[in-house]
Amino acid sequence: MAKKKTTFECQTCGSRYPKWQGRCPDCGGWNTMSEITLVSDKPASRTWTGSGTGEAVPLDSVDGGNEPRFTSTIKELDRALGGGIVEGSAVLVGGDPGIGKSTLLLQLLQGLGRNGLKTLYISGEESPRQIRMRADRLGGPPEKLLVQSEVDVERIIASLEKHSPAVAVIDSVQTLASAEISGSPGTVSQVRETTARLVSWSKAKGMPVFLVGHVTKDGAIAGPRVLEHMVDTVLYFEGDKGHPFRILRAVKNRFGSTNEVGVFEMSEGGLLQVDNPSALLLSERPQSAPGSAVVPCLEGTRTLLVEVQALVSPQAFATSQRTTYGAERSRVQILLALMDRRLDYAMVNHDVFVSVAGGMSLTEPAGDLGLMAAIASAYLDKPLPNDTVYFGEIGLAGEVRAVSRPDERVAEAAKLGFKRAVMAAGQAEKTPPPKGFELVGVKGLEELAEIL
Ligand SMILES: Nc1ncnc2c1ncn2[C@@H]1O[C@H](COP(=O)(O)OP(=O)(O)OP(=O)(O)O)[C@@H](O)[C@H]1O
Ligand SMILES: [Mg+2]
Ligand SMILES: [Zn+2]
Structure with missing residues (x-):
């Protein structure tokens, strides 16, 4: 039997080295190396993640109108997104633990469900029962909301194929895993490759996907920066846990201004929109x-x-x-x-x-x-x-x-x-x-x- 090959990967920038080192030569991070077992990775990041045909066309033949959008049913979220959800867009929502990321996205799917859209909430962090309890607290689950506890990206894509929801939520990218990729769940290579697969699938199908990303101590979305490049929109959910005030800030948006913020108040019954934040x-x-x-x-x-x-x-x-x-x-x-x-x-x-x-x-x-x-x-x-x-x-x-x-x-x-x-x-x-x-x-x- 062939000996298992391992390598060392920096958990900040994703660079790989044959030997362990205290400091990553690439990004300068200390103590960031983890040993990972190599399997022959399918290079998902080299697959096409844009939208279109992949053929060169005259630019003046391209439709220059606005991207088709639909409302998220949450006014403040629409505002942060630049006017609603764009078809086939990938949105990464980052924020500190417990700030309300899961709450916001569950409320989003509930609202879409009330508008008659079928949605799918995939969680690698919570059981369907926990999600149900949260949904009850937020005003009851609509019929068209499916939930699934799953971390395997191939099975997630199979489920998306099967149900073809109007919008899907993946909570969170740090729990995603694939047997075809080196490293354990949560390592940079896993997060990067599994996210790339999901994003390219959603682009190909025109299905918007919301991805939850955890935030590290210094406030960046855990995992490589490249995660922010892969998606169309990056929203940060900010606030102080001791206070009910929350701000949803667009830090990157391929479909709108990054100047927009949504303002919410966290309450017993979920996130409320704030019409008069100054007051x-x-x-x-x-x-x-x-x-x-x-x-x-x-x-x-x-x-x-x-x-x-x-x-x-x-x-x-x-x-x-x-x-x-x-x-x-x-x-x-x-x-x-x-x-x-x-x-x-x-x-x-x-x-x-x-x-x-x-x-x-x-x-x-x-x-x-x-x-x-x-x-x-x-x-x-x-x-x-x-x-x-x-x-x-x-x-x-x-x-x-x-x-x-x-x-x-x-x-x-x-x-x-x-x-x-x-x-x-x-x-x-x-x-x-x-x-x-x-x-x-x-x-x-x-x-x-x-x-x-
Ligand atoms: N029973 C409850 N009553 C009122 N507020 C609650 C209740 N349960 C949770 N909350 C609020 O919801 C917040 C947690 O929200 P949520 O789980 O959406 O956060 P998250 O960002 O997804 O966290 P994580 O990073 O741990 O997944 C809590 O900090 C609390 O303010
Ligand atoms: Mg959560
Ligand atoms: Zn590094």
């Missing part, structure tokens, strides 16, 4: 408390009002602490240095804690002004006015800079009953204020400190 985000805002400021941020084509909170206390240990949740630490450090130098606030010997409420994150530079207002308010122990929002980027010279789409930020604030916006001076002059709304322009930090 939900601000619902627990303390009134007249020092250290709280509201920032209108852009999320895709939307504006959300987000509350920033800061706590400043005399330094407790030998070095002062800077802790941030939802805001970039390095950004906060720059702002603190500026306040120290230019406003004579003694930030050096204070501990500073910054948190963005609702499990949201503030990644836009436009958040600078709000961050600074919250920190200054906490430091001075004086509450900011309840009816004011803050937005603007702060430069290293302490100048306040213009940011994109000020009119939309102001409009959202006005809609939620705010009466004032503090913003870059140049921009305040050019933006027409809504009725009964005041725009306060500031040129630099000193001016901001004055009005606080």
Whole structure:
């Protein structure tokens, strides 16, 4: 009998080496090598995964109209997908454990079922009974929803052939396996090859497929990056498990903008669509408390009002602490240095804690002004006015800079009953204020400190 051949495969990038190494020469990852047994792989990744005939045709003979789409029945999901489900598209949904990926996709199939479409939910993680229990909690399973516990990709494809559902969900790609591919389930080569087979099958048949992908500690979809290249759309389901707020963000979309986000609230009965996210985000805002400021941020084509909170206390240990949740630490450090130098606030010997409420994150530079207002308010122990929002980027010279789409930020604030916006001076002059709304322009930090 021939000796079994093995090789070492990096579980981050998928490179293979004849010998074990502590560090992958390709991607530089430490301790990422696993030994896998080689079988003669069918090279699925070299099979055609696009849609079309594979023949060269004159481009002007190609139909240039919009891709045929149909509604997912979930408005916020349609929005993240760029206007509905595209026929034959492969959508990868990634997110932290327990964030609600299975819930979202089961709700999707239930909604499609209510529209009379036949769907198939394949799970390698949960039993049909568990799925049934979840479906009951989400409002009962429709008749046309089939479930199957299966991890073998050949059997999954056979089942898809047999039932030809309108939409299928595979939960999750990390559980997929094939006897024809090297490595145990979950290894990079297995995830890559089995996903490639499913995607090329769904393209050939024009059947949309939703794939669940787990996320690693550093937030990438586990398995090789190449997974993101294989599919048409990559959605990340984000949020903080302690909070009900969830954002579905398109990070790649061959059929639409990647600027779109869907907003949900996790509840007992599943994910609810949120019509007014700003109101939900601000619902627990303390009134007249020092250290709280509201920032209108852009999320895709939307504006959300987000509350920033800061706590400043005399330094407790030998070095002062800077802790941030939802805001970039390095950004906060720059702002603190500026306040120290230019406003004579003694930030050096204070501990500073910054948190963005609702499990949201503030990644836009436009958040600078709000961050600074919250920190200054906490430091001075004086509450900011309840009816004011803050937005603007702060430069290293302490100048306040213009940011994109000020009119939309102001409009959202006005809609939620705010009466004032503090913003870059140049921009305040050019933006027409809504009725009964005041725009306060500031040129630099000193001016901001004055009005606080
Ligand atoms: N009985 C329940 N009542 C209310 N909420 C529940 C209940 N069971 C689960 N949940 C909510 O659903 C969430 C789990 O959702 P779901 O299983 O869809 O997540 P997931 O992203 O698929 O997780 P995993 O990565 O583990 O598969 C829980 O974190 C919880 O918020
Ligand atoms: Mg799940
Ligand atoms: Zn590697």
